[in-house]
Amino acid sequence: MRPDSGGRPSKLMSEAEAVSRFVSDGDTVYAGFTHLSFALTFEIIRQGFKNLKAVGASNTLTSNFLALSGCCNRIETGYMGGALFNGPIGEMMRDGRIRYEDYSNLTITLRLMAGALGMPFIPSNSFLGTDYLTTGLEHEFDLRDDRIDEDGNTHPRLHVIDSPFDGKPIALLSAIQPDVALIHVQRADEEGNIQAWGPLADTKWGVAASKHIIATAEEIVPTSVIKSQPELTIAPSFRVNAVVHAPWAGHPGTLSGRLARDRTFFDLVGNPFTSWENAESFMADWVHGPKNRAEYVAQYIDRFGEDLLEAQRVTHPIYPEEPAAQGWR
Amino acid sequence: MSSGTPLVYDPIDMMCIAAARELQNDDAVLVGMGPPLLACALSKQIHAPGMTYVTESGPIDWVLDPELQAPIQIAEAKLAEGASMLGDMIDALGVIIMGGRATAAVLQSAQIDRLGNMNTMVIGDYTKFDRRLPGTGGHADSGASAQRVISTVPLEARRFKKRVDFRTTAGYIDGPGGRTNAGLNPQGPNLCITTACVFSYDTPDGGETGSCEMTLAGLFPGKYIEDITAEIPWALRISDNLREIAPPTTEELEMLNLLDRDYVHRTPGRYK
Numbered sequence A: 001m002r003p004d005s006g007g008r009p010s011k012l013m014s015e016a017e018a019v020s021r022f023v024s025d026g027d028t029v030y031a032g033f034t035h036l037s038f039a040l041t042f043e044i045i046r047q048g049f050k051n052l053k054a055v056g057a058s059n060t061l062t063s064n065f066l067a068l069s070g071c072c073n074r075i076e077t078g079y080m081g082g083a084l085f086n087g088p089i090g091e092m093m094r095d096g097r098i099r100y101e102d103y104s105n106l107t108i109t110l111r112l113m114a115g116a117l118g119m120p121f122i123p124s125n126s127f128l129g130t131d132y133l134t135t136g137l138e139h140e141f142d143l144r145d146d147r148i149d150e151d152g153n154t155h156p157r158l159h160v161i162d163s164p165f166d167g168k169p170i171a172l173l174s175a176i177q178p179d180v181a182l183i184h185v186q187r188a189d190e191e192g193n194i195q196a197w198g199p200l201a202d203t204k205w206g207v208a209a210s211k212h213i214i215a216t217a218e219e220i221v222p223t224s225v226i227k228s229q230p231e232l233t234i235a236p237s238f239r240v241n242a243v244v245h246a247p248w249a250g251h252p253g254t255l256s257g258r259l260a261r262d263r264t265f266f267d268l269v270g271n272p273f274t275s276w277e278n279a280e281s282f283m284a285d286w287v288h289g290p291k292n293r294a295e296y297v298a299q300y301i302d303r304f305g306e307d308l309l310e311a312q313r314v315t316h317p318i319y320p321e322e323p324a325a326q327g328w329r
Numbered sequence B: 001m002s003s004g005t006p007l008v009y010d011p012i013d014m015m016c017i018a019a020a021r022e023l024q025n026d027d028a029v030l031v032g033m034g035p036p037l038l039a040c041a042l043s044k045q046i047h048a049p050g051m052t053y054v055t056e057s058g059p060i061d062w063v064l065d066p067e068l069q070a071p072i073q074i075a076e077a078k079l080a081e082g083a084s085m086l087g088d089m090i091d092a093l094g095v096i097i098m099g100g101r102a103t104a105a106v107l108q109s110a111q112i113d114r115l116g117n118m119n120t121m122v123i124g125d126y127t128k129f130d131r132r133l134p135g136t137g138g139h140a141d142s143g144a145s146a147q148r149v150i151s152t153v154p155l156e157a158r159r160f161k162k163r164v165d166f167r168t169t170a171g172y173i174d175g176p177g178g179r180t181n182a183g184l185n186p187q188g189p190n191l192c193i194t195t196a197c198v199f200s201y202d203t204p205d206g207g208e209t210g211s212c213e214m215t216l217a218g219l220f221p222g223k224y225i226e227d228i229t230a231e232i233p234w235a236l237r238i239s240d241n242l243r244e245i246a247p248p249t250t251e252e253l254e255m256l257n258l259l260d261r262d263y264v265h266r267t268p269g270r271y272k
Helices: A015-022 A038-047 A061-068 A081-085 A088-095 A105-117 A203-209 A223-228 A265-269 A276-287 A293-304 A306-310 B011-021 B035-046 B089-098 B139-145 B178-182 B225-229 B250-259
Strands: A028-031 A052-056 A072-077 A099-102 A121-124 A158-162 A169-174 A180-188 A212-220 A233-235 A242-245 B028-031 B052-054 B104-108 B122-124 B129-132 B149-152 B191-193 B197-201 B214-219 B237-244
Touching (some): A015 A038, A015 A212, A015 A242, A028 A061, A028 A203, A038 A061, A038 A180, A038 A293, A052 A061, A052 A105, A061 A072, A061 A081, A061 A088, A061 A276, A081 A088, A088 B129, A105 A121, A105 A169, A105 A203, A105 B089, A105 B139, A180 A203, A180 A223, A265 A276, A293 A306, B011 B035, B011 B149, B011 B191, B028 B035, B035 B104, B035 B149, B035 B250, B052 B089, B104 B139, B214 B225
Parallel strands (some): A028 A180, A052 A072, A072 A099, B028 B052, B028 B104, B104 B149, B149 B191
Antiparallel strands (some): B122 B129, B197 B214
C-alpha cells in the first residue's frame, strides 16, 4: 500500500448537498465537452438556480439542459449543440431569452487555459479575417453587461493588436474563470482526487480554471489506487470541493472505458431539444421525477429493463499491453 | 459487384470520394464532422494508410474499429481505440492546428463565397436568423492555420454566396494579400469539393497573388459546365485545364457504404 497523506476530511456527499453548497444564482458554470455530469446538471435544475452562464468549448447536452430549463440564460461557447435540433434552444437564441457570445472550440479552451494560469488574456489567430471581429463582436444579445468592471468601464470581448514581437495582427482573448466546474469522472477518492481519462477536449482546462470543482464519479477508490496512476489525476484533492458517488451520472453520454453513448434513449423518451412539449415532458419525467441519480437509474430499469441499461456499459475496455511502470528504486 | 454492372451512387458519395482522393499518405489531417470524417476514413482505407488523423477532442492518429464503422462524433470515446496519442484540445487544435503543423483540414461548410470564406454559424441575419446553426466548433481555428483547406459543400445555389451570411472562417478573405494583411499565413492549394465538381482557387502562392477566386477545376462524371454555373451567383472562373473526375471505383464505393452503413454521415441532421 502506498501511504496516504492522512488528516484530510472526506468530501463525499450527495449531489443535492454538493450543488446547494457550491452553486449560486448568477454563477458561471463550466459544463464541458466530454465527461458530462448529467446527475449534477439535473440537480441544479431541481434546485431551480437562475441566471447561470454556461461556458465550454462546445455547448453539449448538459449545458443545453441548463438552458432548456431556464436555469441558464447566458452562453459562451464554440458550438451551440442545441441549435442542431432547430427547436427550443434556437428559439430562445432568436428572441433573446438566451444571450450569447460565439467563440470556437480552441478559443474557449485557450480562454480557460488563461484563466487556469491566472493570466488576463491569451493570443490567438483563429478569428482574424472573419466576422467574429465585426458582426459577431457586438450584437443585441451579447454579454456586455458581464464585462463592466467596478469603475463602470465596459471591456471588449477581444482586442486585435499588432504583436510587439513581429508586428503582425493578433487577437487577444480574455481569460475565463468559471465559478464552478461540473464533471463526471471515472474514479475519485474520498479526499477529492479526481481521475479522468479518454478524449479530454477542454475538460482539464475547464476544471483547472474554475474556482469550485464538483465531481460525480463512477467509482470511489482508495487513495492508494489514485497514487498508483497519478498521471490520470486531473485535479488534486485540495482543488476539489465535492465528490459524489453516482454511477451512470454520465448517462446518456459517453465516458471512456465505462459508458457507451446511449443512442436509443432520446428516441424512447422523446428528444427534449426538438419541441417544448418534449422538453416539458422530459423535465417532469426524468429531471424532477427522480430525486437523485440512483432513482433515475432505477426508473430507467423499471421502464426499459436492466438489459437495455447494461447494453450502454462499455464491454471492450482498452487495457495497456505493456503497462508503463513508474518508479525510482 | 460484377465488373460489368454500372455503379449506382449519389452525388454526396462522389463528394466524399473526391475529397478522399485529395489526401496523401503523409498528411496530418484535422478531420471535421460529417462528410469530411467519412472522406478521411475512406482515404485511409483505400490509398493513404499512413495518414494521421487529428481529432479536436484529443485523439491523434487513431484507426478505425475492426468492423470499419466510421465514428460519428468528434468527442466519441471510441476514437481513443487505436490512437497513438490521446491528448486534449490544446494538443490537437492548439499545437497541431494553431501551431501550423496540420498539413490539411477537411471541413464541411453551410455556405462559401468566391474567395473561399466559409460560414457554419447562421443562415440569415446573425441574431434575427432564419436558421441558427451550431457554430464553428474547430472550423474557424482550422481555417486560420491548416496548411491547406479542403471544404466540402453540396452544390446548391443557397450555399454559394457572393457574401456568406456570417464569415466564420477565413479563406482568402478579400483577395490577394488578404490573409497576410489579417495576420494569417498564406494557405493552399485550397479546394472546395461539391456534389458535382471540384473547385481550386486562382492563386499560385496560397493567396499572395492571383485573383484568389474559386475556379472550376474538375467536373464529376456526367456534369457539364452549365450545371455548375447555374448554381453560382457570380461569373465563375473556369480552369484552362478543366478535367473530368473519374467515377468511383467499386472498391471506393463499397468501402464508403461500409464505413457509413447507417447513412449517418451523408444525411444532414442525422447526428444524435
